[in-house]
Amino acid sequence: MSAHNLLEIKHVKKQFTVPRGSLHAVDDVSFSVKQGETLGIVGESGCGKSTLGRVILRLQEPTAGKILFKGMDITAFTKEEMRQMRQHMQIIFQDPYASLNPRLTVSQIIEEPLTSFNLYPTVKERKARVAELMALIGLPPSAGNAYPHEFDGGRRQRVVIARALAINPSFIVCDEPVSALDVSVQAQILNLMVRLQQQLGLTYMFISHDLSVVKHISNHVGVMYLGQLIEKAPKPVFFRRPLHPYSMALLSAIPQVNVKEQKSKIILKGEISSPINPEPGCRFAPRCPFAQDACQTKDPEWKEVEADHFVACHRVEEFAQGLIYYQ
Template sequence: MSEPLLRVEHLKKYFKSPKGTVHAVDDVSFTIEAGKTLGVVGESGCGKSTLGRSIIRLQEPTAGNVLFDGKDISKLSRDDLWRQRREMQMIFQDPFSSLNPRMTISQTIDEPLALYNLCPDKLSRQKRVAELMDIVGLARRLYNTYPHELDGGRRQRIGIARALALNPKFIVCDEPVSALDVSIQAQILNLMQDLQRELNLTYMFITHDLSVVHHISDDIMVMYLGQAIEKAPAEVLFANPVHPYTKALLSAIPIPSLHNRKERVLMTGELTSPIDPKPECRFCSRCLYAQDACGAGDPQLKEIEPDHFVSCFRFGI
């Protein structure tokens, strides 16, 4: 079996606060195969975006290792990381705030080409910018327009073109369609899937929309308060969710049918604080199946069936 393109081992990212240490990402491990998409889901504040930023070192991780294509990038020097970033890019959530309002579309897409000297002269860079605009479906008449002149879908296409400019292998997609209208969401998702097939891209797709993650992902990882609590192939996770939190999330998906409605799993209790959390299951205060053992320590993510991992004491972990 080939080595996965990305291997994350015990990654942690903590932040200091006046009240203590915030465990934003706490001991997360997973792999992503080349050409595949890992969907990362969970409530707002569970650490999804921080995880993505820590992997490509937009934020420096507190501990852990990130192996990209067999190379440990968590220990790279600043210069080596600069070179490595050609292969790792990010598409941001807000397609407006992630763009420089003083730069035209062409200048925004051209910037990484100029920084990395990928084209021998300005003319070849202009041709490459035009090619990238064609690839993501931006009309060439928009070449010299500014972000404020465009709608959200076109702005996000600029972000995608900018991410593709350096021919990366891996892209962190941080809720790239959450700020868009539903019809535009479908267009952007279809574009990203087409690009993945054509360019053999590997995605880490962060979202809170379970319908979106089911549509685009090969595997799905569920996060709760900084920890990965379940990971499985997309079809397996939706057909057979195991962790109580995953079941509650999936039960919240609206079904447009009067006859096939499923019972809603309601969560009660107080949300555990991410500041200096106790060594216990972080979901136990809201779990319908909580036992005494749940407060005795942190459950570890273990494989309960092929490629299906869960972190819960109910399953002998």
């Protein structure tokens, strides 16, 4: 795999004005994704995962920060420049039915981006490309004449994937693409995405609340909490030795097939702090049993604790040395 960064996010923020003030949906997030790899982003509902994905693609405009794609700062791009950039950056949405036009057949849905970007000048070439994409995602040619409502969730999501791949993007934001599917179908779609990544050299940002899904597909794992990225590490390191107390609590909730391997669940207590007009201090502090005075008043620094292992926690050195831990 290539070692260079395809995507770099630098201090990106997204705030929404609400009646009570400013909602910090994404707050000072920085990370990078290497070409051909998958970054899994996890966190509970409302933590800002999906908003982050949309901001990276500029489906929603960032309030501050820089988004570098292949070294280009796309936050400075005009609408037309951004439209052309859509050839390189695509998204797979959570609900396949809601993201497909019910009035178009499967062939028309997959062909639409080809027409929009004038990539294949003749009808014959476009039809050939549609047939190639349908074969790639495992749908028979006869499916091209069907409408989205005639398919189950798994086949609809295959259509969404084909549409995203139609214009040969190098980066795809996958916004909980399997959470609306049955477990058996989830496995099929995940395996399809892994195969396509290897075959086409794709780079994914995979958003999910399910750590077991993220473990299956990701090279690196990032954890979000109330709009902030609080930990990012290579997958083997993260699942073996997380260094943020929230990450530890998330991992303890994963059910194990072998009951003897099941660790005791960490039950978080306390109130979730509000992302509206947040005060200085760690957002996790009200629920953290290790919180000290500094945690309540000072924002933790986002720093590299070990090689490629980033954490935002005032007491991370103590966790790294094993001086403090959940009982």
